Amino acid sequence: MNRTVVITGLGAICGRATTASTLFESLESGRSAIRTHPSFAQYGFPYSGCAHIDHELWRLLETAYPDPRLGPHARLALHAAGQALEASGFTPEDTSRAGLFVGSNKNTLTEHQLLALGRHFDVETGRVDLDDYLLHEGHDSASFLHRRQDMAAWSVGTRYGFRSTCCTHGDACAAGGIAIGTGFRHIRHGELDAALVGATEAMCSYVPMLLFGALGALTAESSDQPELLSRPFDRTRSGFVMGEGSAFMMLESKEHAERRGAPILATVMGFAKQCEAWRMTASAPDGSLYARCIESALKDAGLAPEDIHHVNAHGTSTPQNDGCEAAALKRVFGHRLSSLPVTSNKSALGHSLAASGALEAVLSVLSLQRQTLLPTLNFQEPDGVTEGLDIVRVVRRHDMDNVLSLSFGFGGENCALVLGR
């Protein structure tokens, strides 16, 4: 059984945008979500630029979703998932065969929890005195749930009534794309009629930013113009900028969507997910492994390279990723590359890890619908590897039927999605 899988609803929250449409329009107008984080300076923090959710918006989300078991990533997911469901008009009562696939990474202690734990470390025994900690810190027994990455799937599934297959994907930066692709596969082969798919991430906080900084992945540049820090494919790119957010889409078999009169926004055409077996923090510099993943997705979609009219790139703004990705695109698309527009949403939204693939897929759907290419902010000049790519610098009208959306994860988990009109 190979059924056509369509997209019937979108939802997103990222930066200051709280809907998929406003996010698209924000990027369309060239606005960046990257700005200076107000809290990090007190710790002598070198990575203060990020595309964080504002304190005021967090407060609104806490008010809307007050359950103390919910952590930041779960609240973002509830917001975006609810939007996608509302837009599609779908309710799980429509079918018992509706799955839920959510990408999310591990969450960490906050800096306040870290300080609290440190106070109860027994230097003589070299151990944390748990009893002392539990007695004196007013520990909320639900707070560990904030860190668990499946809490987003749990909260969305519970609130919106999904009772069939429910998966949390922890595939690093490819988790969002893999969650979408897995839901697509299950509908295509007939196990499910519908799936709510997406991802969430809330990593604009002290510990994760410090750890990714220590890995050398974040840009270490300090700037009073943080919106200029993320420069995908540009000669001067120097590392990624952290982002956070969530995006979801409602997938259904075409028959199911038509039967209930749902709006059909786009089609999921193909998908591939692969591991690289190259290195933990680098990919094959010749682009061959990314290219293999792209070619598998095209084959899965039954399309040739010339059928792709736009690439929504992973484009992290790290020297390694963008170089490998450019090499891969040259391998797959060859001479067509100069007329194949490529964009990186991370130039404006930062890199929201698991959520990035879902956010970019949602923006790709809107690009298809509106026949509009979003700009890659801050791209001025290519280097030897990224030369030859048609990087979209300003918003552009463009006729397109199929978009390729790419996500490449740390450690070599790769994902390619093909979306069609």
Place this chain on the structure above:
Amino acid sequence: MIGAPVYLVSTALRCSAGNSVEDLWSDLKEGRRRLVEPPFPLPDDWPWQRAFRASEPSADELGIDRKQLRTMDSQARHALITARHAFAGAPTSTSISGAQIGLFMGIPAVDEPAPPWSLLEAMHQRPPCLTTEIVLSETPPFAGLSLLNSSACAHISNTLRLTGPTAAFSPFADAGLQALVEGALAISEGECEAALAGAVAPTLTPLRTLQHEHHGWHKMPTRIPGEGAAFTVLSRTSDTPRPVRIQGYARGFVPSDRPEALRVLLGRCLEQAGIRASEVGWCLGPCSSPESQAAFRAVGVDLDRCMEGACHACGELGPAEPVANVLLSYHGLRRGERLQVTAHGVESRPLSTRHALVTASGPEGQYAALLLAAGHP
């Protein structure tokens, strides 16, 4: 639905009982519980002060250099050594290219490489301070990789040169069975010829005790924290005399109305496998709660054939626990033998049918069931 036969062709286990399914089987049968002191004190009001630990593999055992070892947390090391053993035991590991072998893994998120003890010590001695200088000086340079669960997958794919389809499923208990189901589906749908599939338990850390307290597990003798990992290699073909294959599965999310929802899921699993409940000769997984028992009774599974399984001998293993139970089922189906909890302990019984059922249930409602069958279709 799994459209073509998918066989288990190799298994590997690492837990407190030892480094093989036979070790676990033996400990279960003999009633041995190798509890040891954990690396931190458990809260005073817990009924026990010990836990189940798995031995830490060395760099030599893992087949990696010491530099790479420093980039791995304990969870990743347990996963790699177990995956490596499963892979080495599979005939497919030499006959199929890495591009045709997938990797599907269940990984819990409790493991916490940061903060390391040395950071806590530094913060304790200079309170109240949290300076980036201290954190950076006491944090291993690769700790960021442990924020991403897929790092454990990446260590496996890199070491074994696997470049097929991949997915990392995160917690809870059902994640291990999700990995097996998705691996089987990838083979069945032609994405790959074989798949390494399994799961790892959360590492013992103080934060894990908070989780056990939250769920009330600290008062349950079958939920004592354990460490370990369990893997199998799934393949399109098997040439062993008594092969074991995946014949059916069901997955669901049942936070409420559990007995009825579990009954529906179990019924779906049996229906997909095309067998009656009476043909299930052994059932491993959660079976002591009234709601589980009601669901088993409703579909007609004999409760005398049910046991919780691995946790009796090696503790609560998170997503690795149902995979360990899959390996016990594999072992039992091949030997024609099962274990049963009786008033006198655990006893061996003949396994009179060709089918075993493994279930996994997360405390928030995640549920998965996998039906294994001995022999070819």
